[in-house]
Every structure is written in structure tokens, then in C-alpha cells.
Amino acid sequence: MSGFLKTLAGQKMPIPPIWMMRQAGRYLKEYRDIRETTPDFISFCLDAEKASNVTIQPIVRFGFDAAIIFSDILMVPWALDRNVRFKPNHGPMLDPLADAASLDEALLADVPTKLAPVANAITRTRSLLRDDTALIGFAGAPWTVMTYMLEGGSSKDFNLSRQMLWNDPAGFDKIMDIVTQATIEFLCLQAHAGADALMLFDSWASAVPSWHRDAVVNKPAATIIAALRARGISQPVIGFPKGIGEGILPYVDQVGVDALGLDHGMDIRWAHKNLPAYLPVQGNLDPISLLSGDDVMLANIDDILGVFADRPHIFNLGHGITPATPIANVTKMITHVRQAR
Numbered sequence: 623m624s625g626f627l628k629t630l631a632g633q634k635m636p637i638p639p640i641w642m643m644r645q646a647g648r649y650l651k652e653y654r655d656i657r658e659t660t661p662d663f664i665s666f667c668l669d670a671e672k673a674s675n676v677t678i679q680p681i682v683r684f685g686f687d688a689a690i691i692f693s694d695i696l697m698v699p700w701a702l703d704r705n706v707r708f709k710p711n712h713g714p715m716l717d718p719l720a721d722a723a724s725l726d727e728a729l730l731a732d733v734p735t736k737l738a739p740v741a742n743a744i745t746r747t748r749s750l751l752r753d754d755t756a757l758i759g760f761a762g763a764p765w766t767v768m769t770y771m772l773e774g775g776s777s778k779d780f781n782l783s784r785q786m787l788w789n790d791p792a793g794f795d796k797i798m799d800i801v802t803q804a805t806i807e808f809l810c811l812q813a814h815a816g817a818d819a820l821m822l823f824d825s826w827a828s829a830v831p832s833w834h835r836d837a838v839v840n841k842p843a844a845t846i847i848a849a850l851r852a853r854g855i856s857q858p859v860i861g862f863p864k865g866i867g868e869g870i871l872p873y874v875d876q877v878g879v880d881a882l883g884l885d886h887g888m889d890i891r892w893a894h895k896n897l898p899a900y901l902p903v904q905g906n907l908d909p910i911s912l913l914s915g916d917d918v919m920l921a922n923i924d925d926i927l928g929v930f931a932d933r934p935h936i937f938n939l940g941h942g943i944t945p946a947t948p949i950a951n952v953t954k955m956i957t958h959v960r961q962a963r
């Protein structure tokens with residue numbers, strides 16, 4: 623078993639396994655080169671050979687302990703016919719969803735077929751990776767995915783999503799239920815295709831009013847994990863409810879995650895003190911610290927390693943690496959993590 627999977631199973635490794643959120647992507651020249659050959663982003667994700675190739679690129683270059691399949695959280699809205707497209711330098715665009723009546727529940731039946739190419743990419747990638755490199759499958763958590771569907775793209779304030787939450791709770795629940803079902807199908811097919819672990823990204827969990835957090839962040843995540851377990855899927859699940867601060871305690875209590883991804887806003891001493899001692903954590907270097915990559919970054923790495931020395935810990939960033947990151951600083955981070963103990 624790889625060190626990454628041992629850590630997720632609760633074992634403390636002498637050197638923490640390491641990978642980076644968004645490790646395949648635009649900061650790599652070899653990624654930009656393949657990406658150019660299929661300008662349409664969804665088509666690129668559905669090309670199992672290309673998706674597999676770019677998944678492996680950061681493993682070849684840096685020797686990370688885990689690969690994450692090249693796909694996107696917006697594959698679920700795409701499979702639900704929300705007309706997902708990516709304009710260069712503009713981010714994602716979707717047809718904004720005004721109400722529950724505009725989302726056809728019958729589309730759920732085709733989700734596994736439409737997303738089968740992601741499963742093919744996983745099977746292919748798993749067969750190409752060494753045994754000691756784990757492969758992670760993933761999906762967005764329902765709230766985060768819904769924000770793109772309701773806002774029609776990225777958002778700063780998530781006003782339309784929050785408005786539906788307050789003004790049309792029945793409609794909101796109906797959409798959330800459909801997205802939750804689609805997410806279960808998506809994760810299930812990735813697990814069956816050979817993913818060794820699964821990650822659930824609730825990247826915009828911090829935008830949920832705390833009044834609604836149990837219903838909108840914790841409950842849907844719990845439903846997804848319970849459904850996977852009921853279907854006999856035993857792969858560990860890493861939850862990433864970004865930016866909810868001390869809300870991670872009820873999240874861990876209610877959701878049933880096997881490990882918790884910590885964002886860079888999280889106070890690691892508080893987290894270590896308050897989280898159950900058995901729970902593996904993943905994180906949490908600020909990706910922006912890699913832009914300078916200086917001694918302060920190294921000191922922060924030492925601090926993270928020191929605080930989590932007594933629990934199962936996977937070294938990672940607190941969010942995705944940014945396109946402007948110098949490659950040399952990524953190498954510096956990895957070397958430092960692996961030499962620190």
C-alpha cells in the first residue's frame with residue numbers, strides 16, 4: 623500500500639506523502655502544450671488519453687505520492703445539460719439556472735454514460751502509474767457545484783445562490799438533491815474505474831450562511847458518503863470544506879470523512895488540538911507563498927510539519943497552485959518536505 627493510502631488509513635508516515643491541489647495545469651509547459659491541441663475544455667476532459675497524459679505529467683516531473691485525475695467539478699453540470707463552456711481568460715460559463723423547474727430530473731439517468739470517459743481515463747491512468755503512486759478521483763460538493771449552475775459561472779459574492787437559499791428553499795432543495803444524486807453517480811463510477819481515494823471539494827463552503835451550513839454543506843456530504851458506502855465503495859474520502867473555520871468540527875462529526883483537507887486560512891494549532899486524534903489531515907501551505915518561494919515559505923513548511931508531526935498528515939497546499947508559480951519553487955517545497963525529518 624502506498625504511503626498516501628496508509629496515511630488515509632490512519633498511519634503516521636516518517637515523511638508525509640505529498641501532492642498539490644491543481645497539480646496538473648497551466649503552470650506546467652508540458653500541460654499547456656497538450657491543452658492547446660484540444661481548445662474546448664470539456665472535450666479535453668472527455669479525451670481519456672489526453673486527460674490521462676496530463677494527470678501523469680506532475681508525477682513524472684516531481685514524483686508526487688498521489689495523482690489526481692484530470693477532470694473538473696463542472697463535469698456534473700455538463701452532464702446535466704447546463705451548457706458548460708470555458709471562454710479563454712474568462713473562466714467557466716453556464717446557462718444560469720433560475721429555478722428547480724428548469725432542471726430535468728430525468729437527466730440523471732444518462733449521467734453515468736455521459737461521464738464514462740472520465741472512468742476510462744482513470745482506468746488508463748491507474749494502469750500507467752506505479753503501485754506506490756495513488757490515484758485520486760474527485761467531485762465538487764453539491765453547494766459549490768450549484769453556485770456555478772445558479773450564478774452562471776464563477777462568483778465573488780454568490781448572491782443568486784444565497785437568494786435562492788433564503789427565498790425558495792423548496793426549489794433549492796430540489797436542485798441540491800439532483801446534484802447530490804449526480805455526484806454520487808460520478809464518484810461511484812470513478813471508484814469502480816480504479817480510483818484509490820476520492821476527494822469532495824466544497825471550495826465555496828465559506829459563502830454558506832452559518833445558519834444553513836448543516837443543511838447545505840454537512841448533510842449533502844454525509845448523504846454522498848453514506849450512499850457510496852451503501853453501494854459497497856470502500857475507498858477513503860477526503861472532505862475539503864474550504865474556509866469554514868471552526869465549522870470543521872461539526873463537519874467531521876456529521877459527514878463521515880476519512881480525512882480532512884485544510885485550507886491555508888485554518889489555524890493549524892487549533893485544528894490539531896480540536897480535531898479527533900485519529901483523523902488524518904491534508905494541507906495547508908498557502909499556494910501564493912510559492913510565488914516567492916523564499917525562506918518564509920520554508921519556515922511555514924517546517925511549522926506545518928512540526929504541528930502535524932503527531933498525526934497522520936498528507937502535505938498539500940491550502941488551495942490550488944496558481945498558473946504563475948515558478949517550477950523551481952515547487953521543487954524547493956517538495957525537497958524541503960522530504961528532507962525535513
Ligand code: 1CP
Nearest residue numbers: 643644645646647690691692693694695713776823825942
Ligand atoms: O484551460 C484550462 O487549462 C483551464 C484551467 C482548469 C484546470 C487545469 C480548469 C477550469 N479545471 C482544471 C482541472 C481541475 N479542476 C482539476 C484537475 C487537475 C488537478 O487538480 O491537477 C481539479 C481537481 C479541478 C477542480 C475544480 N474545478 C474546483 C475545485 C478545486 C478548487 O480549486 O477549488 C473548482 C472550483 C473548479 C471550477 C473551475 N474549473 C476551471 C476553472 C477556471 C474553474 C473556476 C474556478 C473559480 O471559479 O475560481
